[in-house]
Amino acid sequence: MRRVFLAAGAALFVLLEPAGAAPPTQSGNADTFKALNLFAEVFDRVRQDYVEPVNDQELVENAINGMLTSLDPHSSYMNAKAYKDMQVDTHGEFGGLGLEVVQDQGLVKVVSPIDDTPSAKAGIKAGDYIVALDGDPIVNMSLNEAVEKMRGAPGTTIKITLRREGEPKPIDLTLTRAIIKVASVRGHLERDTIAYLRISSFKEQTATELEDTYKKLKAQAGKLTGVVLDLRNDPGGLLDQAVAVSDDFLERGEIVSTRGRRPEDVQRYNAHPGEITNGLPIVVLINGGTASASEIVAGALQDHHRAVVLGTRSFGKGSVQTIIPVLGQGAMRLTTARYFTPSGRSIQAKGIEPDIVVEPAKIEKIGGPERLHEADLKGALKNPDDPAKPAAAKPSATKDQSAGKDKDQEAPPMPGDVIDPSASAKADDYQLSRALDLLKGVALFSSRAVD
Structure with a gap:
């Protein structure tokens, strides 16, 4: 069974057995055994001479976690309990x-x-x-x-x-x-004819919840004139749900691709006919807390010119973590791939730039450091498209993956501003107000064009 997850305090990662690496050289074996002997010596010394008794299992787990966390901000080790808790989180309760x-x-x-x-x-x-x-x-x-x-x-x-x-x-x-x-989708009508859909994270039933919520709003309104998809402060979640949500708003084309260390590791996820809004204009709201799976949705709709992306630059987590069970004792979350939007761009450490930049309204300018993004995290992966860095080789072989086949999920949650996106548009939710104004303008223009 494969499970992929994308999110920065709590989800993109995949549960699968990784393909075998190239066999090490003889000199490489010698260096590895020397390093392992060093670890064993330090481990034994701590057990014998530390000022207080230590727990062997905890020492080993902490050593493993230290090894993984030194790689990048999203790789880590989960003991059996933490792994179980992560699976509970995925269910949303x-x-x-x-x-x-x-x-x-x-x-x-x-x-x-x-x-x-x-x-x-x-x-x-x-x-x-x-x-x-x-x-x-x-x-x-x-x-x-x-x-x-x-x-x-x-x-x-x-x-x-x-x-x-x-x-x-x-x-x-x-x-x-x-x-x-965690109800991952909430919705209500704005200005009587605009469907407001808020996704707080991508859980196992997110796409189904989105479709059901949209149907209810459509029935309530009678006729809809536009959709606001609010992904602000959405830290991510299951990859298959990010693909399914994107598919709800797309008729065809690639949604996202993932590329690992080896050229043959590339996977592509494509949309299928059956767009739920029948072509209504869409505005996607993003901010610095929009990360991972939610960035996949925003990037796919932006690249296909299916939606106008409005707000501020997203977090910039463009990597995939694979959840690999180990020895029945837990699992490790290991960064194994980067993901790319349909146009082939990596958002790693860059984020999604909105089509229309709208900062949240503030009564007064508050000083202090800016919100953290992926690029600010210690050990963050570099963007392969950065001309200052060597770009990753483009894979030649591909695997066509239909949406929903693999249960994939994101990495831990990302930092972001707190907004009350579940409530109706308020005077202080400037971004939502501008999104509604934009959709109203599009609706007016379309009606006059028809006339």
Whole structure:
């Protein structure tokens, strides 16, 4: 069974056995054995002489995780429990607080609170740093340990200590855990005839939810004049769902391709006839929190000139992580490929540039560092199209992959601004207001052209 995932605190990756690599040379074997002997010597010395007793399993797991995390920001090791938790997340239901997080500078940084969860209701914001959980400093925890501590039985409480830019003192919040049922698609009508569709992440039923929501809005309106697809702060998720959602808005053509280390590893995912809106104009909203699977959708619709992309530059996570089970003890998330939009461009460390740049409205200019993007992460992969770097060889062989055949998913969530995209357009949601104005203008122009 293959499972691919794309997302920066929490999903693109694939579950499969990797193809065998070229056999090492004799000198290469000697160097490898020498390095392994070094590891064994250090491991044994720690076991014998460290000031306190150590757990062998934890030492090995931490060593493996260190090896993987040194490769790039999205490769890591999951023990058996973390692997099980990841599978639970994919189903879209778990007990916890509803936070998307990423490790940054030894702390846990909030990527985005999930809509209508304890974290969102408590006012936690994207960019907040979690510095302590129940009084225990985060600096002493791994990301997996912090996530495990935040999860728990519904109805139980946890004290979270936050550091927020502009706040001189830490913020203490007591949250009550709940069952987090992540509805990945929400929708409503804007201005009576525009379907607003918000995708918060790409789970197992996202495409089905999108289609059902659209049908309900169409029946409610009687006649629709346009669609807003809101992908702001969407950290990613299952690749097959990103392909299926793109397919809902495309009649034909390539949606995305993935290219690995070897030329024969290329895979192409194509659209099929049956576009659900019957050609209605579409505006896609993106921002710095739009990452991975959501960037695939935005890039596909942009390259096919099927939608106008509006907002600010997306996160820029253009790599694919493969989830590989190991020895029945867990799994490793390993970066195995880059993905490319239909025009052949890599968005790795670059992101999707909107067709129309619209910054979110702010009452006053707030100083401070800009939001992080993929290119800002330590060890981030370079973009193969960067002329300053050697470009990856273009593969000659291809495999045609129809949408929905492989269960693929993205990497961990990405940083982004917190917006309330589930509510109707408000005075402070400037980007959505501009999207609605654009669709209204297109509708007026089309009606006059027909007349």
